[in-house]
Amino acid sequence: MKTETLHPSFGILVQADKGEQFKDLSIQEIESLFKEHRTILFRGFETDISRFKAFTQQFTSEFSDYKGGGSRWKMIDRKSVGNDKTVMTTTGANQSFEIPLHGEMYYMDSPPEHIWFYGDVAPTEGGQTTICDGITLFENLEEEVQSFFLNNQIQYQRFLPDGVWQDTFLTKDVEEAKAFLASKKNNAVYDATDKSFKVTYNCHPLVEHTLSRKRAFINNILYIYMAEWAFTSGWIKGHLNDTTTQSPIVVRQGDGSKIPYSIIESVMKTAAKITYNIDWQQGDLAMIDNTSVLHGRRETVDGVPRNILVRMGDPVHKNQVAASV
C-alpha cells in the first residue's frame, strides 16, 4: 500500500498497490495508522457492500442500528440497506442541504468511537463529506470562545411526540424507551396525556481525546443550532414543504439558556479554515475517529447520483479489554 497525508494535522490516504485487496492489509498496521492519524481514507481497493461489512468488522464491533438517533425526522431519516440494520444511508440522502460539522450521536452518553463511510455511488459534483480535526479546532478558537466552552455545560433538549419516539427508540414500549434513555444518561419525562417524551441531556461540549489527552471540540452544537434555525426561520417550510415549526431537537447552555449566535459564528469561521473535503471516488472507504474528528456534508447537486453508506460502532479491542476485566 502507498500512504499520503490528507491534512497537516490529521488524516492519511491509504492507496492500494496494483491488485492489492483489503485482505492483504495488516490489521495491526491499519490500527496503528488510525491511532496516529485518526482518519483513514482507503482508495483503489476492490469494494462492494459485503466487502465494506467484512472489512469494517475487523476493527469495529457493537455496530449501532441508530437507536435513539437525533435525525430520525420524517423525510431526512436514514434507511437501512438490505436486511442489515447497521448498514445505513446517510441523513438527508434525498435532500441537497449542507450538513454542518458534528460528532455522531453526542446527544447521548457513550457515542460510537468509530464512524465508517463507503462511497457506493460517488457524486461527480458537490456532496463531498467534510471532516475537521476537533483538537486543532479547539486550539484555534478565539480565547473567549475557548473559555465559553471550558466553563459551560451544554444541554440537548428533544421533543418526541407520539409516533416519533417509537421510530426513534425502535420500540412501542414506554418502559423500554425509558430504560434505553436512562442507559444513555438522558433525563426523560413521559406525558401520558399526549403520549409524548421530553428528553434532556447535559454534558460537556469538549471531550478529552484518550490517546493524546488533548481537548477536542466534538459535539452536535453546530448541526443542531442550524437545524433549529431551519425550523424557526421558515426554511423547512420553504424547502422541504413541511409546516412543522418546532425543531425536534435543540441545543442550549447547561442552564437551558440560549447559546449566543456570536459563539456559533466564531466556531464556524474557525472550522471553515481547517475543514477538509473528501472528494469521493467510486469505492472509497473512510474510517473516522468519532472521539476527535467532526464530519459533515457539502451541499449536493440535484440530479447528481450520490450514495454514501455509513456504519458506526466501538473498537473491537475496547470490548475485548472490557470482557477480560
Ligand SMILES: [Fe+2]
Ligand atoms: Fe453524521
